[in-house]
Amino acid sequence: MEPEYDEEPPLAIAINDDVDNDIPSQPSVESYSSQRPDIPDAPPVGVTVITGYLGAGKSTLVNYILNGEHGKRIAVILNEFGEEIGVERAMINEGEGGALVEEWVELANGCICCTVKHSLVQALEQLVQRKERLDHILLETTGLANPAPLASVLWLDDQLESDVRLDCIITVVDAKNLRYQLKSHHDSSSFPEAYHQIAFADVVILNKVDLVSSDKAGVTLEDLEKDIYNINSLASIIRSVRCQVDLSMILNCRAYGATHATHLEALLKENKTLSTKDIHDSGIRTLCICEQKEVVLEKVRMWIEEILWDKKYDMDVYRCKGILSVVNSDQLFTLQAVREVYEIVPTRKWKDEENRINKIVFIGRSLNEEILVNTMGACTI
Incomplete structure (x- = not known):
């Protein structure tokens, strides 16, 4: 038996007739x-x-x-x-x-x-x-x-x-x-x-x-x-x-800005504990992979585009977040993706006491940990 829902639509309140409703024909x-x-x-x-x-x-x-x-x-x-x-x-x-x-x-x-x-x-x-x-x-x-x-x-x-x-x-x-x-x-x-x-x-x-x-x-x-x-x-x-x-x-979370890196780093400190098993027949899961060696930024871009755009490995990625240690750079880079849209940006300098490591979390279906680990490894020097 399906559950009953009692949610009401938002309450309409008197309209202010003074508001201009003209809309530009070609907004940018x-x-x-x-x-x-x-x-x-x-x-x-x-x-x-x-x-x-x-x-x-x-x-x-x-x-x-x-x-x-x-x-x-x-x-x-x-x-x-x-x-x-x-x-x-x-x-x-x-x-x-x-x-x-x-x-x-x-x-x-x-x-x-x-x-x-x-x-x-x-x-x-x-x-x-x-x-x-x-x-x-x-x-x-x-x-x-x-x-x-x-x-x-x-x-x-x-x-x-x-x-x-x-x-x-x-x-x-x-x-x-x-x-x-x-x-x-x-x-x-x-x-x-x-x-x-x-x-x-x-x-x-x-x-x-x-x-x-x-x-x-x-x-x-x-x-x-x-x-x-x-x-x-x-x-x-x-x-x-x-x-x-x-x-x-719930406001000003800045989940897609560079300032979100601190929150992201805190989550990624949990390392592989973020990884989950498949849920029922949906096959959806969270998967965290790590790479100790520095990566080449252009290789990472090509790798991510193969996964998100070309579907080369038949994985359906919904979200992706990570931190990157890039060769010949003292900057910590963050990676974010929503479906096919992704961004890799420098966020701040690595601290001397920090372990410079690459950690990326994938959320999606049909994720293959072995393929992701091996192909990310190929992005190193």
């Missing part, structure tokens, strides 16, 4: 900075992608943020990809010829809410061009199982000087029904949404923890956290009731 992400003379040299606004299985609590989290007294100017984009439920009906007007247009909702606590029916880039451009400086943007991907395409759009190189940056991917999971969701499709040939969402997450909000029985015969919260870590050992897990979380734990 690179043009944001030049169009905002009112805020010279302002740092990019972080964008947090929120995903999660049906009924997990994504909309509860959005409502909590939109109605909270947190003193932050946060914009929430509801991206429904053509679906219309609850708040979408209340917030969308029809333009000429029945064309859908966005509506912007101004809230008393300084937050902004809008729905997007077409271009996400247009919506982001419109947000960052507003007169008032935003602290953060949340993008709720209702109806979208795989956040990777959004990550590839938002994760921009710092040299592009964009006014937006991908901050982190948050997955909300239902503690009461997580085991059911993970097991319900383990015999299916299609990859379950719940696995996808956890595999891509930087932060997992384990919601509805109050509904998990403490009975010894039942599943404990520790069991559920182990299930999550077995899929994605790099994710941070936050327990919550009705998604009431400390915003400092």
